[in-house]
Amino acid sequence: MGVHVSELANIDRAAESLGDAAYREMKERIIRGVYRPGHKLTVRAVAQDLDVSTTPARDAINRLASEAALVYAGPKTVVVPVLDAKALQEITLIRLALEGLAAQQAAEHVVPEDVEALKILQKKINSALDAGLYADALWHNKEFHFAIYRLAQLPHLVTMIETLWLRIGPSLHNLYPEFAKERFGVHNHEVAMEALEDRDGASVRAAMENDIRDGYRRLKRACREKAILPVQ
Amino acid sequence: MGVHVSELANIDRAAESLGDAAYREMKERIIRGVYRPGHKLTVRAVAQDLDVSTTPARDAINRLASEAALVYAGPKTVVVPVLDAKALQEITLIRLALEGLAAQQAAEHVVPEDVEALKILQKKINSALDAGLYADALWHNKEFHFAIYRLAQLPHLVTMIETLWLRIGPSLHNLYPEFAKERFGVHNHEVAMEALEDRDGASVRAAMENDIRDGYRRLKRACREKAILPVQ
DNA sequence: TTTACAATTTTGTTGCAACAAAAATATCCG
DNA sequence: CGGATATTTTTGTTGCAACAAAATTGTAAA
Numbered sequence: 001m002g003v004h005v006s007e008l009a010n011i012d013r014a015a016e017s018l019g020d021a022a023y024r025e026m027k028e029r030i031i032r033g034v035y036r037p038g039h040k041l042t043v044r045a046v047a048q049d050l051d052v053s054t055t056p057a058r059d060a061i062n063r064l065a066s067e068a069a070l071v072y073a074g075p076k077t078v079v080v081p082v083l084d085a086k087a088l089q090e091i092t093l094i095r096l097a098l099e100g101l102a103a104q105q106a107a108e109h110v111v112p113e114d115v116e117a118l119k120i121l122q123k124k125i126n127s128a129l130d131a132g133l134y135a136d137a138l139w140h141n142k143e144f145h146f147a148i149y150r151l152a153q154l155p156h157l158v159t160m161i162e163t164l165w166l167r168i169g170p171s172l173h174n175l176y177p178e179f180a181k182e183r184f185g186v187h188n189h190e191v192a193m194e195a196l197e198d199r200d201g202a203s204v205r206a207a208m209e210n211d212i213r214d215g216y217r218r219l220k221r222a223c224r225e226k227a228i229l230p231v232q
Numbered sequence: 233m234g235v236h237v238s239e240l241a242n243i244d245r246a247a248e249s250l251g252d253a254a255y256r257e258m259k260e261r262i263i264r265g266v267y268r269p270g271h272k273l274t275v276r277a278v279a280q281d282l283d284v285s286t287t288p289a290r291d292a293i294n295r296l297a298s299e300a301a302l303v304y305a306g307p308k309t310v311v312v313p314v315l316d317a318k319a320l321q322e323i324t325l326i327r328l329a330l331e332g333l334a335a336q337q338a339a340e341h342v343v344p345e346d347v348e349a350l351k352i353l354q355k356k357i358n359s360a361l362d363a364g365l366y367a368d369a370l371w372h373n374k375e376f377h378f379a380i381y382r383l384a385q386l387p388h389l390v391t392m393i394e395t396l397w398l399r400i401g402p403s404l405h406n407l408y409p410e411f412a413k414e415r416f417g418v419h420n421h422e423v424a425m426e427a428l429e430d431r432d433g434a435s436v437r438a439a440m441e442n443d444i445r446d447g448y449r450r451l452k453r454a455c456r457e458k459a460i461l462p463v464q
Numbered sequence: 465t466t467t468a469c470a471a472t473t474t475t476g477t478t479g480c481a482a483c484a485a486a487a488a489t490a491t492c493c494g
Numbered sequence: 495c496g497g498a499t500a501t502t503t504t505t506g507t508t509g510c511a512a513c514a515a516a517a518t519t520g521t522a523a524a
Contacts (some may be wrong), residue, residue, distance in 0.1 A: 017507060019294075041498055042475065053509045058476080062251075062291060063298045068388065076476055090386045093337075097329040105325075152324045156300065156399075160392065167388075249477065274505065285479045290506080308486060308506055 018052050019059035023108070025050055026060045030069060030080060030166060031142070033135060033173030037082040041070065069166040083171040085223060091164055092216045096209055098161050099145070103208035105152035107201035118147055118193050122186075129183060138172055146187060148196070148208070169220075175222045185211045250284050251291035257282055258292045262301060262312060262398060263374075265367065265405030269314040273302065301398040315403040317455060323396055324448045328441055330379070330393050335424070335440035337384035339433035350379055350425050354418075360413060370404055376421060378441070380428070400451075407454045417443045 027037055037155065047057035064070040065078055073079045074079065081087075120142045128137035149158050188211035195203035248256075258278065279289035296302040297310055305311040313319075320404055353376045360369035374397065381390050420443035427435035 018506075043477095044475070054476090055508055055510090059294060059507095066295050066298060069393070074516085076474090077412065077458065078476095087388070090388050093333065093386065094330070094389055094392065097333045098326070101329045153326065156319070157324050157326055159300070160326065251477075275507095276505070286506090287478050287480090291477095305488090310506095444511090 017071070018056040019063075020048070022050050022056045022060035025061050026064060027069065027166065030064070031140070031169045033170060035080045035170065036171045037080050037174060038075070039080045041078050041080070064166075067166065079086045079168060081171050083219075083223070084166060085220065088168065088171075088216070088219060091168055092212065095161070095164050095212050098157060098164065099149065099212060100205045100209050102149035102152045102154065102157050102161060104201040104205040105154060105157075105197060106148050107199045107204050109153055110151050110196045110199060112197070114147070114151055115193055115196050118144060118156055118169065118189075118196070121147060122189055122193070125189075126186070135173065141185065142169075145208075145211075148204070150193065151196075171219070171223075175219065185214065188214065242419060243281060248335050249257065250288040251295075253289045254278070254284055254292035254363065255284050255295050259301065259398065261441055262296070263401045264371070265402060267402065269312050269402045269406060270353045271312045272305070273310050273312070273386060296398075299395045299398065301395065312402050315400060315451075315455070320400065320403075320448070320451060320455070323399055327393070327396050327444050328399065330396065331381065331444060332437045334381035334384045334389050335387065336433040336437040338380050339428060339431045339436050341383050341385055342431060344429070346383055347425055347428050350376060350421075350428070353379060354421055354425070357421075358418070373417065377440075377443075380424065380436070381407075383428075383455045401453070403455075407451065417435065420446065424437060 035041065041061060043054050043058045043061060046061060047054045050057060050060075059216070061070065061078055065072065068081070070078045071081045121140055123135055124140040125144060126142055128134070146158065146162075149161055188207050192204050192207035192211070195201075195207055238240050267273065273293060275286050275290045275293060278293060279286045282289060282292075293302060293310055297304065300313070302310045303313045353372055356372040357369055357376060360366070360372055378390065378394075381393055384390070420439050422441035424443070427433075427439055
Protein backbone atom coordinates (compact mmCIF):
# COMPACT_ATOMS: atom_id res chain seq x y z
CA MET A 1 0.00 0.00 0.00
CA GLY A 2 1.34 3.40 -0.96
CA VAL A 3 1.96 6.47 1.12
CA HIS A 4 0.03 9.43 -0.23
CA VAL A 5 0.84 13.10 -0.39
CA SER A 6 -2.38 14.02 1.37
CA GLU A 7 -0.38 13.78 4.58
CA LEU A 8 1.11 17.14 3.68
CA ALA A 9 -2.24 18.86 4.14
CA ASN A 10 -3.03 17.45 7.55
CA ILE A 11 -0.10 16.29 9.62
CA ASP A 12 -2.01 15.57 12.78
CA ARG A 13 -4.54 13.37 11.03
CA ALA A 14 -2.08 10.50 10.77
CA ALA A 15 -4.47 8.48 12.94
CA GLU A 16 -7.29 8.86 10.44
CA SER A 17 -7.89 5.95 8.14
CA LEU A 18 -8.07 6.32 4.40
CA GLY A 19 -11.73 5.42 4.53
CA ASP A 20 -12.45 8.23 6.97
CA ALA A 21 -10.47 10.68 4.85
CA ALA A 22 -12.35 9.59 1.75
CA TYR A 23 -15.64 10.06 3.60
CA ARG A 24 -14.66 13.56 4.70
CA GLU A 25 -13.51 14.53 1.24
CA MET A 26 -16.65 13.19 -0.44
CA LYS A 27 -18.86 14.95 2.09
CA GLU A 28 -17.06 18.21 1.45
CA ARG A 29 -17.43 17.80 -2.30
CA ILE A 30 -21.14 17.05 -2.00
CA ILE A 31 -21.76 20.08 0.22
CA ARG A 32 -19.66 22.32 -2.01
CA GLY A 33 -21.56 21.15 -5.06
CA VAL A 34 -18.71 19.41 -6.88
CA TYR A 35 -21.04 16.50 -7.48
CA ARG A 36 -24.41 17.74 -8.70
CA PRO A 37 -27.81 16.17 -7.99
CA GLY A 38 -28.35 13.10 -10.12
CA HIS A 39 -24.65 12.48 -10.58
CA LYS A 40 -23.91 8.77 -10.51
CA LEU A 41 -21.05 7.63 -8.33
CA THR A 42 -19.13 4.42 -8.91
CA VAL A 43 -16.68 2.81 -6.55
CA ARG A 44 -13.88 2.75 -9.08
CA ALA A 45 -14.41 6.31 -10.27
CA VAL A 46 -14.35 7.64 -6.72
CA ALA A 47 -11.28 5.55 -5.98
CA GLN A 48 -9.53 7.11 -8.95
CA ASP A 49 -10.72 10.62 -8.04
CA LEU A 50 -9.36 10.35 -4.50
CA ASP A 51 -6.30 8.29 -5.47
CA VAL A 52 -7.11 5.42 -3.14
CA SER A 53 -8.04 1.82 -3.72
CA THR A 54 -11.61 0.58 -4.03
CA THR A 55 -11.95 -0.37 -0.36
CA PRO A 56 -11.79 3.13 1.19
CA ALA A 57 -13.84 4.50 -1.72
CA ARG A 58 -16.51 1.90 -1.12
CA ASP A 59 -16.42 2.61 2.61
CA ALA A 60 -17.06 6.30 1.96
CA ILE A 61 -19.89 5.70 -0.51
CA ASN A 62 -21.62 3.19 1.76
CA ARG A 63 -21.37 5.46 4.75
CA LEU A 64 -22.78 8.43 2.85
CA ALA A 65 -25.56 6.25 1.47
CA SER A 66 -26.46 5.03 4.96
CA GLU A 67 -26.79 8.69 6.00
CA ALA A 68 -28.99 9.38 2.95
CA ALA A 69 -26.40 11.89 1.70
CA LEU A 70 -26.34 9.60 -1.32
CA VAL A 71 -29.28 7.50 -2.43
CA TYR A 72 -29.79 4.26 -4.32
CA ALA A 73 -31.30 4.86 -7.74
CA GLY A 74 -31.13 1.20 -8.73
CA PRO A 75 -29.65 -2.10 -7.71
CA LYS A 76 -26.13 -1.00 -8.56
CA THR A 77 -26.29 2.75 -8.79
CA VAL A 78 -25.70 5.37 -6.13
CA VAL A 79 -26.46 8.97 -7.04
CA VAL A 80 -26.40 12.40 -5.46
CA PRO A 81 -30.04 12.92 -4.38
CA VAL A 82 -32.37 15.10 -6.44
CA LEU A 83 -34.76 16.98 -4.19
CA ASP A 84 -38.44 16.88 -4.96
CA ALA A 85 -41.18 18.89 -3.26
CA LYS A 86 -42.23 16.12 -0.89
CA ALA A 87 -38.73 15.36 0.37
CA LEU A 88 -37.95 19.06 0.68
CA GLN A 89 -41.07 19.55 2.81
CA GLU A 90 -40.27 16.62 5.10
CA ILE A 91 -36.67 17.64 5.63
CA THR A 92 -37.77 21.20 6.36
CA LEU A 93 -40.18 19.90 9.01
CA ILE A 94 -37.38 17.96 10.67
CA ARG A 95 -34.98 20.89 10.34
CA LEU A 96 -37.47 23.17 12.12
CA ALA A 97 -37.71 20.73 15.01
CA LEU A 98 -34.00 20.00 15.35
CA GLU A 99 -32.46 23.34 14.46
CA GLY A 100 -35.13 25.10 16.48
CA LEU A 101 -34.13 23.02 19.48
CA ALA A 102 -30.42 23.67 18.91
CA ALA A 103 -31.01 27.41 18.50
CA GLN A 104 -33.02 27.59 21.70
CA GLN A 105 -30.43 25.64 23.69
CA ALA A 106 -27.65 27.81 22.27
CA ALA A 107 -28.94 30.70 24.35
CA GLU A 108 -28.19 28.71 27.51
CA HIS A 109 -24.44 28.64 26.91
CA VAL A 110 -23.65 31.65 24.70
CA VAL A 111 -20.96 34.10 25.80
CA PRO A 112 -20.27 37.55 24.25
CA GLU A 113 -17.25 36.26 22.32
CA ASP A 114 -19.50 33.83 20.51
CA VAL A 115 -21.67 36.66 19.22
CA GLU A 116 -18.55 38.50 18.04
CA ALA A 117 -17.52 35.40 16.09
CA LEU A 118 -20.99 35.25 14.56
CA LYS A 119 -20.77 38.88 13.47
CA ILE A 120 -17.53 38.11 11.65
CA LEU A 121 -19.19 35.18 9.91
CA GLN A 122 -22.11 37.38 8.88
CA LYS A 123 -19.65 39.89 7.40
CA LYS A 124 -18.13 37.07 5.37
CA ILE A 125 -21.57 36.16 4.06
CA ASN A 126 -22.24 39.76 3.04
CA SER A 127 -18.84 40.13 1.39
CA ALA A 128 -19.31 36.95 -0.59
CA LEU A 129 -22.75 38.12 -1.75
CA ASP A 130 -21.29 41.51 -2.74
CA ALA A 131 -18.57 39.80 -4.73
CA GLY A 132 -21.04 37.47 -6.38
CA LEU A 133 -19.29 34.44 -4.90
CA TYR A 134 -22.49 32.54 -4.23
CA ALA A 135 -20.86 29.22 -3.41
CA ASP A 136 -18.80 30.99 -0.75
CA ALA A 137 -21.91 32.71 0.57
CA LEU A 138 -23.64 29.36 0.95
CA TRP A 139 -20.58 27.98 2.72
CA HIS A 140 -20.39 30.87 5.17
CA ASN A 141 -24.13 30.65 5.73
CA LYS A 142 -23.63 27.04 6.77
CA GLU A 143 -20.82 28.06 9.08
CA PHE A 144 -23.05 30.69 10.68
CA HIS A 145 -25.84 28.23 11.38
CA PHE A 146 -23.58 25.57 12.83
CA ALA A 147 -21.64 28.07 14.92
CA ILE A 148 -24.93 28.71 16.69
CA TYR A 149 -25.97 25.07 16.88
CA ARG A 150 -22.65 24.03 18.37
CA LEU A 151 -23.26 26.46 21.24
CA ALA A 152 -26.02 24.15 22.42
CA GLN A 153 -23.31 21.65 23.41
CA LEU A 154 -25.38 18.74 22.16
CA PRO A 155 -23.04 16.79 19.87
CA HIS A 156 -25.58 14.17 18.80
CA LEU A 157 -27.97 16.90 17.77
CA VAL A 158 -25.37 18.75 15.70
CA THR A 159 -24.42 15.55 13.91
CA MET A 160 -28.05 14.86 13.04
CA ILE A 161 -28.53 18.38 11.71
CA GLU A 162 -25.44 17.95 9.56
CA THR A 163 -26.93 14.93 7.86
CA LEU A 164 -30.01 16.99 7.02
CA TRP A 165 -27.93 19.74 5.42
CA LEU A 166 -26.09 17.10 3.48
CA ARG A 167 -29.37 15.99 1.94
CA ILE A 168 -30.48 19.38 0.66
CA GLY A 169 -27.01 20.87 0.13
CA PRO A 170 -26.41 19.60 -3.40
CA SER A 171 -29.67 21.04 -4.70
CA LEU A 172 -28.83 24.51 -3.41
CA HIS A 173 -25.98 24.71 -5.88
CA ASN A 174 -28.34 24.19 -8.76
CA LEU A 175 -30.30 27.25 -7.73
CA TYR A 176 -27.87 30.06 -7.14
CA PRO A 177 -27.28 32.75 -8.19
CA GLU A 178 -31.05 33.24 -8.28
CA PHE A 179 -31.27 31.79 -4.81
CA ALA A 180 -28.44 33.73 -3.22
CA LYS A 181 -29.18 37.05 -4.89
CA GLU A 182 -32.01 37.80 -2.51
CA ARG A 183 -29.61 38.12 0.40
CA PHE A 184 -30.84 35.12 2.25
CA GLY A 185 -31.29 35.39 5.93
CA VAL A 186 -29.55 38.67 6.60
CA HIS A 187 -32.41 40.01 8.69
CA ASN A 188 -33.09 36.72 10.45
CA HIS A 189 -29.42 36.38 11.28
CA GLU A 190 -29.35 39.86 12.80
CA VAL A 191 -32.38 39.05 14.94
CA ALA A 192 -30.81 35.77 16.04
CA MET A 193 -27.61 37.49 17.10
CA GLU A 194 -29.49 40.11 19.10
CA ALA A 195 -31.54 37.42 20.80
CA LEU A 196 -28.36 35.55 21.64
CA GLU A 197 -26.97 38.68 23.25
CA ASP A 198 -30.12 38.78 25.39
CA ARG A 199 -29.85 35.02 26.07
CA ASP A 200 -33.45 34.82 24.90
CA GLY A 201 -33.78 31.22 23.74
CA ALA A 202 -37.34 31.49 22.43
CA SER A 203 -36.40 34.42 20.20
CA VAL A 204 -33.28 32.73 18.90
CA ARG A 205 -35.41 29.76 17.98
CA ALA A 206 -38.01 31.96 16.31
CA ALA A 207 -35.37 33.76 14.26
CA MET A 208 -33.71 30.59 13.06
CA GLU A 209 -37.06 28.98 12.31
CA ASN A 210 -37.96 32.01 10.23
CA ASP A 211 -34.67 31.68 8.39
CA ILE A 212 -35.41 28.04 7.63
CA ARG A 213 -38.95 28.84 6.49
CA ASP A 214 -37.77 31.69 4.26
CA GLY A 215 -35.19 29.43 2.68
CA TYR A 216 -37.82 26.76 2.19
CA ARG A 217 -40.17 29.14 0.36
CA ARG A 218 -37.45 30.33 -1.97
CA LEU A 219 -36.24 26.83 -2.61
CA LYS A 220 -39.76 25.60 -3.33
CA ARG A 221 -40.42 28.49 -5.70
CA ALA A 222 -37.11 27.97 -7.46
CA CYS A 223 -37.87 24.27 -7.83
CA ARG A 224 -41.17 25.13 -9.51
CA GLU A 225 -39.80 27.78 -11.85
CA LYS A 226 -36.66 25.99 -12.81
CA ALA A 227 -36.85 22.23 -12.99
CA ILE A 228 -33.78 20.76 -11.38
CA LEU A 229 -32.52 18.39 -13.96
CA PRO A 230 -30.07 15.74 -12.93
CA VAL A 231 -26.68 15.82 -14.61
CA GLN A 232 -25.68 12.94 -16.87
CA MET B 233 -32.45 9.98 -15.64
CA GLY B 234 -32.22 10.91 -12.00
CA VAL B 235 -34.33 9.42 -9.28
CA HIS B 236 -36.14 11.63 -6.83
CA VAL B 237 -35.68 10.86 -3.18
CA SER B 238 -39.30 10.30 -2.33
CA GLU B 239 -39.57 7.64 -5.02
CA LEU B 240 -36.94 5.61 -3.25
CA ALA B 241 -39.43 4.00 -0.93
CA ASN B 242 -41.26 2.53 -3.89
CA ILE B 243 -38.22 1.14 -5.63
CA ASP B 244 -37.65 -2.38 -4.44
CA ARG B 245 -33.96 -2.89 -4.13
CA ALA B 246 -32.42 -6.00 -5.57
CA ALA B 247 -31.43 -9.01 -3.53
CA GLU B 248 -29.91 -7.99 -0.25
CA SER B 249 -26.14 -8.08 -0.02
CA LEU B 250 -24.33 -9.96 2.72
CA GLY B 251 -23.23 -6.63 4.17
CA ASP B 252 -26.84 -5.45 4.43
CA ALA B 253 -27.92 -8.74 5.98
CA ALA B 254 -25.09 -8.54 8.50
CA TYR B 255 -26.15 -4.98 9.33
CA ARG B 256 -29.75 -6.03 9.87
CA GLU B 257 -28.77 -8.97 12.02
CA MET B 258 -26.40 -6.93 14.16
CA LYS B 259 -29.01 -4.20 14.59
CA GLU B 260 -31.57 -6.76 15.68
CA ARG B 261 -29.14 -8.27 18.16
CA ILE B 262 -28.28 -4.88 19.60
CA ILE B 263 -31.94 -3.91 20.00
CA ARG B 264 -32.84 -7.27 21.51
CA GLY B 265 -29.97 -7.01 23.96
CA VAL B 266 -27.85 -9.90 22.71
CA TYR B 267 -24.84 -7.64 22.86
CA ARG B 268 -24.85 -5.74 26.13
CA PRO B 269 -23.51 -2.22 26.73
CA GLY B 270 -19.72 -2.20 26.88
CA HIS B 271 -19.37 -5.36 24.83
CA LYS B 272 -16.41 -5.08 22.48
CA LEU B 273 -16.97 -6.08 18.89
CA THR B 274 -14.16 -7.21 16.59
CA VAL B 275 -14.42 -7.66 12.87
CA ARG B 276 -13.26 -11.25 12.95
CA ALA B 277 -15.50 -12.22 15.86
CA VAL B 278 -18.58 -10.77 14.17
CA ALA B 279 -17.59 -12.46 10.93
CA GLN B 280 -17.43 -15.79 12.73
CA ASP B 281 -20.71 -15.15 14.59
CA LEU B 282 -22.58 -14.42 11.39
CA ASP B 283 -20.66 -16.94 9.30
CA VAL B 284 -19.50 -14.45 6.70
CA SER B 285 -16.09 -13.13 5.73
CA THR B 286 -14.52 -10.06 7.26
CA THR B 287 -15.71 -7.67 4.56
CA PRO B 288 -19.47 -7.81 5.24
CA ALA B 289 -18.79 -7.93 8.98
CA ARG B 290 -16.66 -4.82 8.72
CA ASP B 291 -19.34 -3.15 6.58
CA ALA B 292 -21.96 -3.80 9.24
CA ILE B 293 -19.79 -2.59 12.12
CA ASN B 294 -18.77 0.58 10.29
CA ARG B 295 -22.34 1.37 9.35
CA LEU B 296 -23.59 0.90 12.90
CA ALA B 297 -20.72 2.99 14.20
CA SER B 298 -21.54 5.80 11.76
CA GLU B 299 -25.09 5.76 13.14
CA ALA B 300 -23.73 5.87 16.69
CA ALA B 301 -25.42 2.54 17.39
CA LEU B 302 -21.88 1.45 18.17
CA VAL B 303 -19.20 3.79 19.47
CA TYR B 304 -15.43 3.96 19.35
CA ALA B 305 -13.92 3.34 22.78
CA GLY B 306 -10.34 3.53 21.51
CA PRO B 307 -8.26 3.62 18.36
CA LYS B 308 -9.12 0.05 17.47
CA THR B 309 -12.09 -0.82 19.61
CA VAL B 310 -15.80 -0.57 18.86
CA VAL B 311 -18.21 -1.24 21.70
CA VAL B 312 -21.93 -1.26 22.36
CA PRO B 313 -22.51 2.18 23.90
CA VAL B 314 -22.86 2.54 27.65
CA LEU B 315 -25.39 5.23 28.39
CA ASP B 316 -24.32 8.00 30.74
CA ALA B 317 -26.56 10.67 32.21
CA LYS B 318 -25.48 13.38 29.77
CA ALA B 319 -26.03 11.28 26.65
CA LEU B 320 -29.36 10.05 27.99
CA GLN B 321 -30.50 13.61 28.55
CA GLU B 322 -29.44 14.77 25.10
CA ILE B 323 -31.06 11.86 23.32
CA THR B 324 -34.24 12.41 25.30
CA LEU B 325 -34.30 16.05 24.21
CA ILE B 326 -33.97 15.00 20.57
CA ARG B 327 -36.54 12.24 21.01
CA LEU B 328 -39.05 14.74 22.38
CA ALA B 329 -38.57 16.97 19.34
CA LEU B 330 -38.65 14.22 16.72
CA GLU B 331 -41.15 11.78 18.20
CA GLY B 332 -43.35 14.69 19.24
CA LEU B 333 -43.39 15.86 15.64
CA ALA B 334 -44.13 12.37 14.33
CA ALA B 335 -46.92 11.87 16.88
CA GLN B 336 -48.54 15.16 15.96
CA GLN B 337 -48.36 14.47 12.24
CA ALA B 338 -49.76 10.98 12.77
CA ALA B 339 -53.11 12.55 13.62
CA GLU B 340 -53.26 13.99 10.09
CA HIS B 341 -53.40 10.58 8.43
CA VAL B 342 -54.81 8.17 11.00
CA VAL B 343 -57.83 6.01 10.11
CA PRO B 344 -59.92 3.91 12.54
CA GLU B 345 -58.21 0.66 11.48
CA ASP B 346 -54.89 2.10 12.64
CA VAL B 347 -56.25 2.62 16.14
CA GLU B 348 -57.56 -0.95 16.17
CA ALA B 349 -54.08 -2.19 15.27
CA LEU B 350 -52.65 -0.10 18.09
CA LYS B 351 -55.09 -1.59 20.58
CA ILE B 352 -53.90 -5.06 19.60
CA LEU B 353 -50.30 -4.00 20.13
CA GLN B 354 -51.16 -2.59 23.55
CA LYS B 355 -52.78 -5.91 24.46
CA LYS B 356 -49.55 -7.65 23.51
CA ILE B 357 -47.60 -5.30 25.76
CA ASN B 358 -49.94 -6.04 28.67
CA SER B 359 -49.82 -9.78 28.09
CA ALA B 360 -46.03 -9.77 27.99
CA LEU B 361 -45.92 -7.79 31.23
CA ASP B 362 -48.39 -10.21 32.85
CA ALA B 363 -46.25 -13.15 31.80
CA GLY B 364 -43.07 -11.47 33.01
CA LEU B 365 -41.62 -11.52 29.51
CA TYR B 366 -39.98 -8.14 29.84
CA ALA B 367 -37.88 -8.38 26.70
CA ASP B 368 -41.06 -9.04 24.72
CA ALA B 369 -42.79 -6.14 26.45
CA LEU B 370 -39.98 -3.82 25.40
CA TRP B 371 -40.21 -5.13 21.86
CA HIS B 372 -43.96 -4.60 21.62
CA ASN B 373 -43.60 -1.19 23.20
CA LYS B 374 -41.22 -0.28 20.38
CA GLU B 375 -43.71 -1.63 17.85
CA PHE B 376 -46.47 0.50 19.39
CA HIS B 377 -44.44 3.70 19.17
CA PHE B 378 -43.32 3.13 15.60
CA ALA B 379 -46.78 2.11 14.47
CA ILE B 380 -47.85 5.63 15.44
CA TYR B 381 -44.78 7.34 13.99
CA ARG B 382 -45.19 5.58 10.65
CA LEU B 383 -48.67 7.09 10.36
CA ALA B 384 -47.03 10.47 9.87
CA GLN B 385 -45.87 9.26 6.46
CA LEU B 386 -42.50 10.91 6.89
CA PRO B 387 -39.95 8.18 6.11
CA HIS B 388 -36.85 10.27 6.81
CA LEU B 389 -38.23 11.14 10.22
CA VAL B 390 -38.98 7.53 11.13
CA THR B 391 -35.47 6.48 10.13
CA MET B 392 -33.94 9.15 12.31
CA ILE B 393 -36.07 8.13 15.28
CA GLU B 394 -34.96 4.54 14.77
CA THR B 395 -31.32 5.50 15.14
CA LEU B 396 -32.16 7.18 18.44
CA TRP B 397 -33.85 4.06 19.79
CA LEU B 398 -30.82 2.08 18.70
CA ARG B 399 -28.63 4.24 20.93
CA ILE B 400 -30.63 3.78 24.14
CA GLY B 401 -31.98 0.30 23.35
CA PRO B 402 -29.08 -1.75 24.69
CA SER B 403 -29.17 -0.03 28.07
CA LEU B 404 -32.86 -0.81 28.55
CA HIS B 405 -32.05 -4.48 28.73
CA ASN B 406 -29.76 -3.89 31.68
CA LEU B 407 -32.61 -2.38 33.63
CA TYR B 408 -35.59 -4.66 33.37
CA PRO B 409 -37.34 -6.27 35.12
CA GLU B 410 -37.20 -3.29 37.51
CA PHE B 411 -37.89 -1.03 34.59
CA ALA B 412 -40.73 -2.93 33.01
CA LYS B 413 -42.45 -3.88 36.26
CA GLU B 414 -44.01 -0.47 36.63
CA ARG B 415 -46.18 -1.00 33.56
CA PHE B 416 -44.51 1.59 31.45
CA GLY B 417 -46.65 3.86 29.44
CA VAL B 418 -49.99 2.11 29.77
CA HIS B 419 -51.84 5.29 30.68
CA ASN B 420 -49.96 7.45 28.16
CA HIS B 421 -50.65 4.93 25.43
CA GLU B 422 -54.35 4.94 26.21
CA VAL B 423 -54.44 8.73 26.03
CA ALA B 424 -52.53 8.69 22.75
CA MET B 425 -54.97 6.25 21.18
CA GLU B 426 -57.98 8.30 22.29
CA ALA B 427 -56.40 11.45 20.88
CA LEU B 428 -55.73 9.64 17.61
CA GLU B 429 -59.41 8.69 17.42
CA ASP B 430 -60.20 12.40 17.78
CA ARG B 431 -57.50 13.30 15.24
CA ASP B 432 -56.21 15.71 17.87
CA GLY B 433 -52.55 16.13 16.94
CA ALA B 434 -51.56 18.31 19.87
CA SER B 435 -52.91 15.77 22.36
CA VAL B 436 -51.24 12.85 20.62
CA ARG B 437 -47.97 14.75 20.83
CA ALA B 438 -48.52 15.57 24.51
CA ALA B 439 -49.28 11.94 25.35
CA MET B 440 -46.22 10.60 23.59
CA GLU B 441 -44.02 13.30 25.06
CA ASN B 442 -45.28 12.33 28.50
CA ASP B 443 -44.46 8.73 27.74
CA ILE B 444 -40.92 9.69 26.75
CA ARG B 445 -40.47 11.86 29.83
CA ASP B 446 -41.78 9.12 32.15
CA GLY B 447 -39.40 6.65 30.59
CA TYR B 448 -36.56 9.11 30.94
CA ARG B 449 -37.22 9.60 34.66
CA ARG B 450 -37.32 5.88 35.33
CA LEU B 451 -34.22 5.30 33.27
CA LYS B 452 -32.32 8.06 35.03
CA ARG B 453 -33.34 6.76 38.43
CA ALA B 454 -32.40 3.21 37.51
CA CYS B 455 -29.02 4.40 36.23
CA ARG B 456 -28.35 6.05 39.57
CA GLU B 457 -29.46 3.14 41.72
CA LYS B 458 -27.86 0.42 39.69
CA ALA B 459 -24.64 1.32 37.96
CA ILE B 460 -24.65 -0.01 34.43
CA LEU B 461 -21.35 -1.77 34.28
CA PRO B 462 -19.95 -2.75 30.91
CA VAL B 463 -19.63 -6.47 30.32
CA GLN B 464 -16.06 -7.72 29.96
C1' DT C 465 -34.88 1.29 -39.81
C1' DT C 466 -36.23 -1.36 -35.99
C1' DT C 467 -36.24 -5.04 -32.85
C1' DA C 468 -34.52 -8.97 -30.52
C1' DC C 469 -30.68 -11.08 -28.79
C1' DA C 470 -25.91 -12.20 -28.02
C1' DA C 471 -21.34 -10.56 -26.70
C1' DT C 472 -18.79 -7.36 -24.11
C1' DT C 473 -17.88 -4.12 -20.66
C1' DT C 474 -18.85 -2.03 -16.37
C1' DT C 475 -19.66 -2.41 -11.62
C1' DG C 476 -20.73 -3.81 -6.64
C1' DT C 477 -19.64 -7.52 -3.73
C1' DT C 478 -16.92 -10.80 -1.41
C1' DG C 479 -13.05 -13.24 0.44
C1' DC C 480 -8.42 -13.05 1.52
C1' DA C 481 -3.57 -12.03 2.30
C1' DA C 482 -0.30 -8.58 3.61
C1' DC C 483 0.61 -4.86 6.62
C1' DA C 484 0.93 -1.79 10.64
C1' DA C 485 -0.58 -0.43 14.96
C1' DA C 486 -2.16 -1.74 19.33
C1' DA C 487 -2.69 -5.11 22.98
C1' DA C 488 -1.25 -8.94 25.43
C1' DT C 489 2.22 -11.86 26.96
C1' DA C 490 6.71 -13.33 27.99
C1' DT C 491 11.35 -12.36 29.37
C1' DC C 492 15.02 -10.41 31.73
C1' DC C 493 17.53 -7.57 34.83
C1' DG C 494 17.72 -4.96 39.10
C1' DC D 495 9.49 -9.81 43.48
C1' DG D 496 8.82 -5.51 40.46
C1' DG D 497 9.19 -3.02 36.60
C1' DA D 498 10.84 -2.22 32.21
C1' DT D 499 11.65 -4.18 27.76
C1' DA D 500 11.28 -7.50 24.11
C1' DT D 501 8.29 -10.75 21.77
C1' DT D 502 4.11 -12.61 20.21
C1' DT D 503 -0.69 -12.18 19.26
C1' DT D 504 -4.66 -9.69 18.06
C1' DT D 505 -6.94 -6.55 15.17
C1' DG D 506 -8.41 -2.82 11.78
C1' DT D 507 -7.07 -1.39 7.32
C1' DT D 508 -5.92 -1.71 2.61
C1' DG D 509 -5.36 -3.42 -2.00
C1' DC D 510 -6.67 -6.75 -5.15
C1' DA D 511 -8.47 -10.58 -7.81
C1' DA D 512 -12.44 -13.41 -8.74
C1' DC D 513 -17.27 -13.44 -9.39
C1' DA D 514 -22.04 -12.40 -10.63
C1' DA D 515 -25.24 -9.16 -11.95
C1' DA D 516 -26.40 -5.19 -14.50
C1' DA D 517 -25.64 -2.02 -18.18
C1' DT D 518 -23.85 -1.27 -22.66
C1' DT D 519 -22.64 -2.25 -27.11
C1' DG D 520 -22.63 -4.90 -31.19
C1' DT D 521 -25.05 -7.74 -34.55
C1' DA D 522 -28.18 -9.76 -37.39
C1' DA D 523 -32.70 -10.83 -38.89
C1' DA D 524 -37.25 -9.03 -40.22
